Amino acid sequence: MIKLIEFVGKVSQFGFRVIFDLFHPPFEAGQIGRQLAEVGAKSLPLVLASGFALGTVMTFHTRSTMVMFGAGAMIPTVQAIAFFIEIGPLVAALLLAGRVGSGIGAVLANMRATEQIDGIESLSIDSFKFLVVPRVVACVLALPLLTLFMDFSGLAGGFVSEYAASRITLHLYIVRAFAEMAWSNFIPPTLKTAVFGFIIGTVSAFFGYTTNKGAQGVGEAATNSVVVSSLLIILADVVLIKCIFFVFPENAL
Amino acid sequence: MSEENKAEIKAENKAENKAAVVFEHVSKAFGPKQVLRDVSFEVPAGQALCILGRSGTGKSVTLKLLISLLKPDQGKIWVDREEVTRMKEAELSKVRRKMGFLFQDAALFDSLTLYENLALPLQRLTNKTLEEIDATVDKVLGQVGLGNDKKKMPGALSGGMRKRAGLARALVLEPKILLADEPSSGLDRITASEIDELLIRQKTEHQTTVIVVTHDVHGARRVGDRFAVFDKGDLVAFGTAAEVEQSENETARKLISEY
Numbered sequence: 265m266i267k268l269i270e271f272v273g274k275v276s277q278f279g280f281r282v283i284f285d286l287f288h289p290p291f292e293a294g295q296i297g298r299q300l301a302e303v304g305a306k307s308l309p310l311v312l313a314s315g316f317a318l319g320t321v322m323t324f325h326t327r328s329t330m331v332m333f334g335a336g337a338m339i340p341t342v343q344a345i346a347f348f349i350e351i352g353p354l355v356a357a358l359l360l361a362g363r364v365g366s367g368i369g370a371v372l373a374n375m376r377a378t379e380q381i382d383g384i385e386s387l388s389i390d391s392f393k394f395l396v397v398p399r400v401v402a403c404v405l406a407l408p409l410l411t412l413f414m415d416f417s418g419l420a421g422g423f424v425s426e427y428a429a430s431r432i433t434l435h436l437y438i439v440r441a442f443a444e445m446a447w448s449n450f451i452p453p454t455l456k457t458a459v460f461g462f463i464i465g466t467v468s469a470f471f472g473y474t475t476n477k478g479a480q481g482v483g484e485a486a487t488n489s490v491v492v493s494s495l496l497i498i499l500a501d502v503v504l505i506k507c508i509f510f511v512f513p514e515n516a517l
Numbered sequence: 518m519s520e521e522n523k524a525e526i527k528a529e530n531k532a533e534n535k536a537a538v539v540f541e542h543v544s545k546a547f548g549p550k551q552v553l554r555d556v557s558f559e560v561p562a563g564q565a566l567c568i569l570g571r572s573g574t575g576k577s578v579t580l581k582l583l584i585s586l587l588k589p590d591q592g593k594i595w596v597d598r599e600e601v602t603r604m605k606e607a608e609l610s611k612v613r614r615k616m617g618f619l620f621q622d623a624a625l626f627d628s629l630t631l632y633e634n635l636a637l638p639l640q641r642l643t644n645k646t647l648e649e650i651d652a653t654v655d656k657v658l659g660q661v662g663l664g665n666d667k668k669k670m671p672g673a674l675s676g677g678m679r680k681r682a683g684l685a686r687a688l689v690l691e692p693k694i695l696l697a698d699e700p701s702s703g704l705d706r707i708t709a710s711e712i713d714e715l716l717i718r719q720k721t722e723h724q725t726t727v728i729v730v731t732h733d734v735h736g737a738r739r740v741g742d743r744f745a746v747f748d749k750g751d752l753v754a755f756g757t758a759a760e761v762e763q764s765e766n767e768t769a770r771k772l773i774s775e776y
Contacts, residue, residue, distance in 0.1 A: 290641075375626075382586050383624035386617075387638040387690075388610040 274474075279466045282400045285393050295398035296405075303364050303399070304406035308413060310363060311356055315414040318355060319343065319421025327429060336430070337440060343422040344441035345449060352415035353453050354501055357460035359414075360407055361493045365468040368399050369489030372472025373482040381473070396473055400465030407461035408454050415454075448512040456504045460497045467493040536595070537562040537694055537726035538583060543592030545578055552578050554750045555592070560743065562693075565720050565727040567741035569734065569772050574747040576730040577621070580696045583728070584616055585609050597693060614642060617692035621699045623683030625671035631658070631682055632667040635689045642690065653689065661685045661715060677708035684715055694726045695719060701733045709736055716740050734775050746772055 323343060330339050372395060375381050384391040423437045468489035475481035536559040545553040552575040560566045568576045581587040582594060585601050593602045597615050604612065625634050635654045639645055645653065658664050661681040666674065674682060680700060687695060697716065701709035713736045719725045720740070731737050737744065744761045746754040746769035754761045754769030761773040 371628075378622060378627075379620045379624040380626055382581070383618070383620055383626070383686075385586055386584050386613060386620075387642070387686075388613040389638070389641055390606070390610075 275467060275470050278396075278470045278474075279462070281392065282397055282466055282469075285390075285397050286401065290393070292393060292398045295394060296401050299398045299402035300406060302367075303360070303402040304409060307360055307363055307406070307410055310359055311410045311414050312417045314355065314359055315347075315352070315417030316421035316424075318351065319347065319418035319423075320425040321421075322346065322351070322418070323422045323425035323429075327426070339426055340419075340422065340432075340437045340441035341444050344419060344445055347415045347418040347422075348445065348450050349453050352418060353411050353457045353460070354497070356411040356414040357407060357457055357464070357497045358494055360403070360410065360461070361464050361468075361497060362490055364403060365464045365489040365493045366486040368403075368465065368468035369472040369485035369487075370482050372396075372399075372469060373475045373485035376473065376475055377478045377482060392473070396469045399469055400462060403461035403465035404458050405461070407457040407464070411454050411457045446514075448514065452508045452512060456501075456508070459500055459504060463496045463500060464493045467496060535562055536560060537564075537597055538566075538728065539593075539595035540579075540582075541593045541595070543582065543589045543594060545575070545582060545587065545589050551750050553582075553589075553747075556747075556752045557592075558745055558752060558755050560726060560728060562726050563720070563724040564742040565716070565729065565740050566743045566745060567737035568728065568730045568745045568747065569732070569737060570747035571768075572732075575750050576747055577698050579747075580618070580698055580728065580730055583694075583696060584613060584618055614690060615693045617687030617690065617695045619680070619683045619687045619695070619697040619700055621702065623671070623679040623686075625674075625679060625682055625686065627671045629671075630667065631663065631669050631671065631674070634671070634682065635667075635686050638686070638690055657685045657689050658682075660688070662711070677704050677711075680704060680708075680712055681715070684712065688719065691723070692725065694728065697727070697729045697731075699730055699732065701731060701736050709733060712736075713739050734772060738773075744773060 323339060326342060327336070327339060330336055330342070372381075375395070381391045381395070384394055419441055423432075423434060426432050426437060468485075471485040471488045471492070475485045477484065538560040540556050540558050543553055543556045544551070556575075556579070558566075568579060570576050578587060582589055583596060585604070589602060593600055595601070596612055599612055601609060601612055625631075626637070629637065632654055635657060636650050639650045639653060654667065655664065658667055661684055663678060663681055663685065666678065666682075671679060671682065684697070684700065687697070695716070700712045700716065704712065716727055716729065717740055720727045727740065729737065729740055738758055741758070743755070743757060745752055746761060746764070746766070748766070748768045753766040754764035754773075756764075758773060761769050764770055
């Protein structure tokens with residue numbers, strides 16, 4: 265228990281340092297751009313493919329039940345609400361925790377093990393600002409964008425599946441998909457992924473940056489980054505959903 | 518005279534000292550393991566000190582204490598007449614600019630090309646234009662014989678090339694003090710000799726103070742003006758090669774004669 269509290273304290277301190285350093289020069293614009301490409305652009309194929317497959321599968325599963333209750337016309341609506349409110353943000357975050365979180369943990373741990381971080385410090389460069397802050401910022405900026413791609417690729421998958429079953433037109437599918445959507449169904453769930461991005465970046469960078477176990481530490485940092493950030497994302501999701509319901513009570517059923 | 522005044526006068530004397538590096542009763546432990554015990558020595562500016570000793574006797578820790586990557590548990594360290602032991606990060610940053618560090622495995626940033634590795638400190642710490650940075654990088658890479666390899670990634674370099682690239686990065690800011698951690702380890706005799714030549718040239722042509730941790734006694738005797746021998750965290754011998762050869766400590770005598 266004491267170790268858990270100690271861990272929470274250290275990660276929180278690490279996160280606060282990220283926020284503090286973010287607003288103090290020098291601002292690492294070049295590094296942030298580099299990391300955005302690494303975190304965002306390189307994750308895009310995974311997010312698009314996963315969203316499309318998930319959208320297709322979800323329509324497979326929901327179709328028979330919806331048709332049985334005479335609600336076949338509601339399939340696009342259900343698909344859109346499910347993806348925009350919950351599936352898109354959560355799955356995009358978990359995918360990113362796997363792909364990017366493990367990468368950040370492993371890269372920083374390797375840099376620690378091979379003295380690259382000491383090398384940066386020896387050049388009078390603040391290694392925390394240079395390595396950690398840009399990675400966290402990139403995760404915060406990239407995740408809402410990737411979530412949008414996940415949402416729309418999920419709808420695309422749903423459309424293909426529904427078209428195969430009922431020959432629905434694209435226009436009608438889109439009209440039905442967004443018939444019940446409000447901005448409050450779209451903006452808060454998408455923006456909450458910025459918090460997920462902060463969790464992924466901070467937790468993964470913490471495990472990588474603070475390890476001191478050589479090659480063994482690289483593997484441990486990668487594993488711990490994925491496990492802990494995934495767990496924290498799900499826990500944070502519960503809290504954030506309650507917050508969204510508090511601010512937008514019409515979203516709560 | 519009060520103890521406080523005595524301490525102040527002593528500190529002023531250290532500040533006026535011409536030594537590039539002063540270790541004063543420095544101790545360092547990692548958990549229960551005492552790595553350095555009450556170590557004191559001075560290195561005059563423009564000279565080369567070679568630190569010898571068995572593995573795990575605190576040689577690399579001495580270098581990391583010098584550049585303040587580690588803090589001593591006790592004692593004081595002076596670099597170019599500034600006491601670094603209690604400095605804050607912002608002040609340390611200024612002192613570190615006077616030093617270059619060649620790490621044991623070069624510690625090049627593996628996501629950057631060789632050119633970018635060298636250009637990074639110039640972009641961050643100087644006001645040089647892009648053209649000046651290009652010229653400086655070309656000059657330093659030329660000095661270490663890597664003029665045609667600047668677009669290569671560190672992973673594409675051989676062991677000897679990585680060492681030379683690490684040395685180039687350590688030299689790119691024209692440091693007053695060069696620290697090298699086992700610059701010839703894992704290299705063949707010819708490549709090791711080339712690295713030694715570069716260190717000697719840096720000392721003689723640029724009057725750089727050079728501090729080298731090494732197991733290569735042959736190379737150390739070529740490069741070093743003074744020698745420090747560590748054994749189990751203690752500094753057991755310090756002085757010129759002749760003085761260490763006459764040392765009372767058997768380990769020191771054996772080490773300095775092994776070439």
